[in-house]
Amino acid sequence: MAQEAHGAIYDLLAVRGVSRRDFMKYCGYVAATLGLSEAAAPQIAAAVEKGAKLKPALWLNGGSCTGCTESMAQVDTPDVATIVLELLSLNYFETIMAAAGEQAEKNIADTIAAGNYLLIYEGAVMMGEDGNTLLVNGHKGKDILEEAAAGAQAILAVGACAVDGGWIYAHPNPAGGIGVQSFLDSVKVATPVVNLPCCPTSPEWVVAMVVQWLLVAGDDPAVFLEKTALLEKKYHDNYRDADVSLLYPEYIVGSTIHDNCPRRGHFENGEFVTEFGSEEEAKGYCLYKVGCKGPQTYTQCPVTRWNRSVSWCVNSGAPCIGCGGLNWVDNNAPFFKRLSSIQMGGSLGNVQPGSVGAVVGGVAAAALVAHGLGMKAAGRIGDGPPIEEMKAYDRKRMAKGGDK
Amino acid sequence: MSSQAHYREAHPLVFVITHWINLICMIMLAFSGFYIHYPFFDGFMGVARGMHFVAMFVILINLTFRVIAAFFVKTATDLGSREVDTDIKNWLPQEKNKHQFFETVKYYLFLRKEGVISAKYGSLQKISYLATVPLTYLMAYTGFALYGPTADWGFFMWGTELVGGPMNMRIIHYFMMWVFILFTMVHAYLANIYNFAPSKIIFLWKETEH
Ligand code: HEM
Ligand code: HEM
Ligand code: HEM
Ligand code: SF4
Numbered sequence: 001m002a003q004e005a006h007g008a009i010y011d012l013l014a015v016r017g018v019s020r021r022d023f024m025k026y027c028g029y030v031a032a033t034l035g036l037s038e039a040a041a042p043q044i045a046a047a048v049e050k051g052a053k054l055k056p057a058l059w060l061n062g063g064s065c066t067g068c069t070e071s072m073a074q075v076d077t078p079d080v081a082t083i084v085l086e087l088l089s090l091n092y093f094e095t096i097m098a099a100a101g102e103q104a105e106k107n108i109a110d111t112i113a114a115g116n117y118l119l120i121y122e123g124a125v126m127m128g129e130d131g132n133t134l135l136v137n138g139h140k141g142k143d144i145l146e147e148a149a150a151g152a153q154a155i156l157a158v159g160a161c162a163v164d165g166g167w168i169y170a171h172p173n174p175a176g177g178i179g180v181q182s183f184l185d186s187v188k189v190a191t192p193v194v195n196l197p198c199c200p201t202s203p204e205w206v207v208a209m210v211v212q213w214l215l216v217a218g219d220d221p222a223v224f225l226e227k228t229a230l231l232e233k234k235y236h237d238n239y240r241d242a243d244v245s246l247l248y249p250e251y252i253v254g255s256t257i258h259d260n261c262p263r264r265g266h267f268e269n270g271e272f273v274t275e276f277g278s279e280e281e282a283k284g285y286c287l288y289k290v291g292c293k294g295p296q297t298y299t300q301c302p303v304t305r306w307n308r309s310v311s312w313c314v315n316s317g318a319p320c321i322g323c324g325g326l327n328w329v330d331n332n333a334p335f336f337k338r339l340s341s342i343q344m345g346g347s348l349g350n351v352q353p354g355s356v357g358a359v360v361g362g363v364a365a366a367a368l369v370a371h372g373l374g375m376k377a378a379g380r381i382g383d384g385p386p387i388e389e390m391k392a393y394d395r396k397r398m399a400k401g402g403d404k
Numbered sequence: 405m406s407s408q409a410h411y412r413e414a415h416p417l418v419f420v421i422t423h424w425i426n427l428i429c430m431i432m433l434a435f436s437g438f439y440i441h442y443p444f445f446d447g448f449m450g451v452a453r454g455m456h457f458v459a460m461f462v463i464l465i466n467l468t469f470r471v472i473a474a475f476f477v478k479t480a481t482d483l484g485s486r487e488v489d490t491d492i493k494n495w496l497p498q499e500k501n502k503h504q505f506f507e508t509v510k511y512y513l514f515l516r517k518e519g520v521i522s523a524k525y526g527s528l529q530k531i532s533y534l535a536t537v538p539l540t541y542l543m544a545y546t547g548f549a550l551y552g553p554t555a556d557w558g559f560f561m562w563g564t565e566l567v568g569g570p571m572n573m574r575i576i577h578y579f580m581m582w583v584f585i586l587f588t589m590v591h592a593y594l595a596n597i598y599n600f601a602p603s604k605i606i607f608l609w610k611e612t613e614h
């Protein structure tokens with residue numbers, strides 16, 4: 001392998017079969033995610049090469065399916081993301097750490113005691129049954145988060161569940177899953193939280209934030225908040241009945257999927273897939289009619305893409321199900337219908353807005369026809385009815401003796 | 405009531421024109437809106453959206469003009485009369501509408517035989533005509549909250565967050581279309597139930613004597 005002299009990181013990369021070119025390309029994606037031009041790739045590469053000092057971090061799981069971890073780890077193809085993340089010293093990472101039992105617990109306690117660490121939180125904060133819906137070694141998940149969050153420099157809430165409770169938060173939410181920011185509001189912990197959406201979140205976004213933190217912000221929360229273009233979004237947490245304000249990286253949630261979608265040309269031309277497995281689908285037509293939520297979903301999926309930028313939902317033929325939005329399941333189910341159903345509750349179940357419209361319109365049309373027949377029967381058609389001589393109100397008053 | 409004459413003073417030419425523009429825009433908006441809601445044939449999305457976007461600006465300008473004109477143009481105070489007063493007065497409740505709301509409802513429910521005394525517009529008519537103004541602006545608000553170039557303006561973002569996201573905003577916009585469809589159905593029905601003299605004046609500007 002004819003490689004020039006460079007930092008230890010290339011040896012690591014070489015071992016995993018990643019070429020220098022792949023690495024530069026990857027730094028380009030990261031640059032794009034950070035809203036920088038690809039020209040910034042060499043700087044990012046240089047910074048990663050220098051191998052900033054290992055940054056202590058905790059990766060805690062709340063109520064989660066571990067999908068975001070899977071998405072990060074991509075165990076069958078360890079790649080650049082994994083290596084960049086090796087800039088972090090992940091002292092606790094439930095799914096993939098070697099430590100177990102008391103040693104693992106101790107790693108958390110030691111990290112918190114030493115301070116100056118980053119917290120990455122995956123999954124919903126489980127509030128149901130007074131927090132007993134998630135217990136780790138006898139401790140409530142929410143208490144572990146509270147303690148770890150209070151001492152952290154900053155928190156990355158990764159994936160829809162950590163953002164606002166994700167699918168666990170969906171109606172009727174019996175386990176009481178809520179988002180990290182909402183929970184921290186309730187316990188008055190003010191550590192800044194940056195939210196990374198989607199189910200699962202994109203590894204490149206996590207990497208971009210780590211790069212931003214270590215290399216651009218120089219490990220300083222104030223500089224990080226100042227130098228990262230952040231966008232604020234508000235929502236109402238129904239479980240806590242409180243308004244919550246979330247911070248997102250602007251470049252990740254600043255435009256809709258629909259705005260960046262490669263099928264957009266077919267959308268404008270009015271070329272749609274109406275049925276899966278059809279000729280239209282084979283032609284790569286737009287998935288709007290089969291329920292694509294791209295027009296209402298503000299994430300950068302078509303730009304970053306997934307699995308090392310190979311593909312993403314719409315590219316692979318699946319309509320976007322809107323997992324990058326807030327309260328995403330309630331707002332987007334059924335996934336293959338254009339609009340979400342309205343939850344009527346009780347025996348009425350869920351109905352589509354289109355059905356409501358058609359029923360209301362039909363009933364009104366029928367009522368008008370019936371009324372028209374009534375008007376005809378009452379002999380009012382033609383010249384109209386004879387008009388009263390005096391208002392009913394005045395007649396009544398006269399009968400009572402009129403004005404005094 | 406319709407045995408009265410219908411004179412041009414009831415609807416001066418400007419309002420015949422604003423009414424035409426309203427009607428044409430509404431048809432364009434509802435048709436393109438239905439199409440955007442669910443493209444029921446191929447090849448029209450670009451045109452449908454373009455049509456929606458043109459008509460939405462036209463109807464807003466037209467409505468704003470109509471409202472301002474109401475303060476300057478004079479219209480007939482009564483059906484079958486050429487006596488005029490400032491148009492806005494004929495839109496807001498007048499002496500002749502007082503105490504007549506429930507009587508009008510009773511009349512339409514066949515609970516009384518005689519027609520009710522009313523100004524040029526009856527109380528129900530006034531309520532629904534007045535309601536079209538805020539409703540159209542609200543429609544525009546929900547529409548601009550979906551419209552790419554304006555959706556991220558703080559003013560619209562505030563509403564989107566209030567209703568729980570862009571999906572809910574789309575559903576509200578969609579439901580409001582049905583409100584307009586209902587209005588137009590009931591409005592066209594009631595305006596023409598006795599005979600077509602009211603339509604002759606509002607569309608063709610043609611007077612009728614009875
Ligand atoms: C039946 C009548 C017509 C049809 C069906 C028609 C159709 C079209 C179409 C499909 C395009 C391509 C638009 C695009 O994809 O961007 C086009 C472009 C254009 N049309 Fe027409 N057109 C018609 C009449 C006219 C007339 C009467 C004029 C001018 C007097 C005209 C002037 C133009 C011009 C200037 C362009 C832009 C060409 C370019 O720069 O590429 N068209 N037309
Ligand atoms: C008055 C100002 C209006 C504005 C600014 C407006 C704007 C919009 C916008 C931006 C969209 C989304 C288009 C897209 O994403 O491609 C839309 C959709 C729609 N509009 Fe309007 N509109 C207005 C009035 C109306 C009216 C009067 C009607 C019906 C009478 C209507 C019916 C609809 C419908 C049915 C949709 C599709 C909703 C869906 O199912 O997604 N709009 N409108
Ligand atoms: C099928 C469609 C329609 C028909 C047949 C129709 C018919 C009429 C008629 C006959 C009148 C005169 C009523 C009278 O003098 O007693 C009128 C007035 C009026 N219509 Fe319509 N109309 C239609 C659609 C609409 C639509 C879509 C709108 C707006 C959303 C609208 C808004 C009004 C208003 C505001 C007036 C009061 C007149 C004025 O502007 O000064 N109409 N219409
Ligand atoms: S597939 Fe979805 S995101 Fe892409 S153009 Fe169609 S509706 Fe928009």
Ligand code: SF4
Nearest residue numbers: 301313320321323324
């Ligand atoms: S394209 Fe849609 S469904 Fe797929 S990850 Fe992005 S937001 Fe989620």
